[in-house]
Amino acid sequence: MTSLPEQQPPLISENDRDTAVRRVQQGYAEGHLSHEEMDERLHQALTARTRGDLVSALASLPDEPAESTFTIAAAGGRIHRRGAWRVPRTLKVESAFGRVHLDLSRAVIEHPVVDIELQLGTGRARITVPRDATVEVGELQTGWKDWRYKIPRRSRPGGPTIRISGAMGFGRLKIRHARR
The missing domain is CATH 1.10.8 (Helicase, Ruva Protein; domain 3)
Known part of the structure; x- marks a missing residue:
């Protein structure tokens, strides 16, 4: 034995x-x-x-304060975030119509888990995550087209986990890892 x-x-x-x-x-x-x-x-x-x-x-240090949800909203037009922007623990993106592009590849991500909730009417969305990130697509309701995510062949452990949920009407969500 x-x-x-x-x-x-x-x-x-x-x-x-x-x-x-x-x-x-x-x-x-x-x-x-x-x-x-x-x-x-x-x-x-x-x-x-x-x-x-x-x-x-x-030990004996006070707990971190609970972070509130940060919302980016637009009735129409584009929502575009790129470069060295600070990503909150929970990010809610709302758009009635228009394109959404969130580029997290060079963003400052201080949390091991980031929740992104999409509330989109029409228009496509693209999320670029860091090379070492893990992506989890949870309860994402799509009305017209399904979301696309290609898991990278080589991934480096230790990056943040990006959890995506929400609802999309007409449009497609594409999720990809940064090339560099």
Whole structure:
């Protein structure tokens, strides 16, 4: 009889580590930690390998404030976001008619999971995600054409998870990974 190998705890991503470092620095800036405690916890966060390691670095710090939903809306015309824009935790995109293009390839994404809710009437939508992102299309209702997403052959783990949901009337959603 063979024994099963012990299951290793999952390793954390760079985004998890960066979030922990930011929370420790914020805790110091708000007066929750002394300078020595901040140094010690930064060291713990930077050398952490599992979520358990991060928990000890973040112990006694206040929870992050719940983020509100950010909405981009237009009755007609184009909605276009590209370059180094800050992506909120939850993004709602509303357009009665017109094109939508969200380019997240060079955006500042501080959260390990980003929810994008589309509420589109007519017109097509295109979302470009970072090369290392994971895409999950949840409850997306389409009235006319289905959405298109080609999973990349080579993907690098550790990027953000982009979850897309909502409703589209007439038009097509195309999701693609950045080429570089």
